[in-house]
Amino acid sequence: MNIKINPEVKEALENNRPVVALESTIISHGMPYPQNVETAYKVEEIVRENGGVPATIGIIDGVGIVGMNKEEIEAFGKRGPEITKVSRRDLATIMAEGLWGATTVATTMILAKLAGVEFFVTGGIGGVHRGAEETFDVSADLEELGRTNVTVICAGAKAILDLPKTLEVLETKGVPVLGYGTNELPAFYTRTSGLKVDYNLKDPETAARIISMKRELGLDGGVLITNPIPEEESMDEAEINGVIDKAIKEMDERGIKGKDCTPFLLAKVAEITEGKSLDANIKLVFNNAKVGTEIAKAYCKLK
Ligand code: PSU
Ligand code: MN
Secondary structure (H helix, E strand, O other), rough: OOOOEHHHHHHHHHOOOEEEEOOOOHHOOOOOOHHHHHHHHHHHHHHHHHHOOEEEEEEOEEEEOOOOHHHHHHHHHHHHHHHHEEOOOHHHHHHOOOOOOOHHHHHHHHHHHHOOEEEEEEEOOOOOOOHHHHOOOEEHHHHHHHHOOOOOOEEEOOOOHHHHHHHHHHOOOOOOOEEEOOOOOOEOOOOOOOOOEEEEEEEEEHHHHHHHHHHHHOOOEEEEOOOOOHHHHOOOOOHEEEEHHHHHHHHOOOOOOOHHHHHHHHHHHHOOOOOOOHHHHHHHHHHHHHHHHHHHHHHHHHH
């Protein structure tokens, strides 16, 4: 297969040790250089400190890399948006043509699954975009969560999306949306959204039991664990929503569409908040890395 698994990752998988996948679109398209590289390194460190093995995933010269080295991560950060953002529809083309690709939640799940990695930590997932009734812009991440057996740990979905519609699609696709210590769906920069998750997880062991039961029942598809941003890092709800509205307005005025929407909005929000949103984004990924590794560990114990 067109995949290269890092020897350390391979060994961990063979010995039932916790492996945590990490995506590369967040590096190349989600954050500016050099914060993107610093964050990617630090996230790997947090996974290790908590007893896991990190596997940052991306495509280099057409080969799916599961467990990048430092130089590779640096290259994804430095080259940034010059590297194609690869969703499910792009994967075969990029691989067949021997190109580089930054993997989104959807394609990181696909490559993780092929490598046998069951857990994947990120910041936020894609979802139903506001105005989707006109544009039909629904992230392929939701489709992937509906079909691929990987658990994704995130901080919910951003208010750049239509959160109620996103939850409806996840329900239709049979994806459990679990809150980590919360009844409410976190909204990425903030801890609350006014929307309910399916179940409040009290500890990593409960997450492991639910995932394990889903597999036992043959219910294919992902599990989404939503972990709220730490209180002290969270942003003011009214402020961030105002900023997001402004960013969406500018996006529409400039005619930005499709796969360019999410990267544009992330960068615009960071610009308007003078980096405050970027800082929150970084901190919540760190927090997810810790929780995701704990859950991966609990799952290994159960097996
Ligand atoms: N949300 C973030 N940061 C990101 C993304 C989402 O907070 O970097 C990226 C992820 O890779 C996700 C992708 O899979 O954007 C979704 O893009 P789209 O909406 O075009 O499907
Ligand atoms: Mn889209």
